[in-house]
Amino acid sequence: MTSTHAFSYPTQAVILAGGQGSRLRPYTDDRPKPMVEIPGTGVPIIGHQLAWLASEGVTDAVVSCGHLAEVLQDWLVSAELPLRVTTVVEKEPLGRGGGLKHAAASLPHPDQAWYATNGDIWTRFSLREMAAFHQERDATATLALARPRIPWGAVETDEFGNVLDFIEAPPSPYLINAGVYVFSAAFRDLLPERGDHERATFPRLARERRLAGFPLPHGAYWRAIDTAKDLTEAAKELRGA
Template identity: 50%
Template sequence: MLAGGRGNRLLPLTLERPKAMVEVHGVPILRHQLDWLAGCGVEHVVVSAGHLAEGIVSYLDSRPSPPRTEAVIEQRPLGRGGGLRRAARALPYPGEPWFAVYGDIWTCFCLCGMRAHHLRGDVAATVALAGRGLPGSAVAYDELGRVTDLAPSAPGPGRVNAGVYLFTWQVISLLPEEGDHADSTLPRLVGARQLAGYAIDAPWQAVNTPADVTRLERELADRRATRQTVAE
């Protein structure tokens, strides 16, 4: 899990805490993600921490399993690709496929379905694609579900990169020591037709600004009220 960014766009919420510890309805984003991963059967999570890392380390130390967690701390910013590479090297299951998750998203889809899709596709990597009409990095893909463009200029199916990947173990060697995997690794996988897309229609939102937090809290409150109404 990538949780090393400074979260400048989330200021002032990130003045004294890392981005992953920003709260939504009193719940840190990190806690939501760990609960989601545990519910999907994930047993071990390595968190790539950097800015204000002590807040993440303290939280992980106080949180019961599952999943088992550990933090890998960047002494200097390595970029998203560098952070992923360093964290992946700490995973306890060499040779096995591994999920990579951005630490600033809020979602709840089933990772089991994504894993099955990835294995059927026989590709090096799979990226989750969030629903149409959402703000984010657009992705184009063909009729077979292979990603063809990470920044299409022409209108396409309208899905966006959800910040959740499933990589084969070999992809670790393709990640940069420093820098962004979106500038190097992902284009290479697209060119080799080794990046599949997995469409999700579950709730999803990136949490990049205070307005995103407010919007997400409102949406969660609306969903809770709807469920209560249905139950009654």
């Protein structure tokens, strides 16, 4: 493998869009979670994701569908898309790892690296920077890491139990998996046929020091759209942007 090939940025991606989205009801009663619109934009979450991927040099995306797949497929047919999109449908739930493996089989360049994202993530940051980080570390898989805000106010006390301060929605002391990935070509073969890669594949790679974590750049926008409150917050943030 030549060094120029090693440093070419991925041009293909998988979007996992098969979840039930039960916590987003009633929005998900008649559509899969990625088809829920961000209020005020007129565009579903997956539309924002595809635009972001295209702006980062992705030319081909494979969308893994499950729950109410036809709603998503109909939208993809009618929308003006900024890149080529293929859909694959899970006939039965394969779990996130199995879903990834099933979708990755349809990527156009099986010998090249690829991005992946969960279908409920709304974010903006440089995927190319993340791919360079992945390649510099010679990682098999790299996950983006976010530092979410704790949804409750925090109370600061001293050692005597005196309350010193109230902090509204402080940033978490922990980094979390942001649901966006860069995978080397070899990663697909490590995925389970069925089940969750985060319980098996990721811990194994971590033990072997082949899993890298890319902290989202300071100020990067990131939100997981998991509940109706997340939709409201996203709309509010959009208005303030």
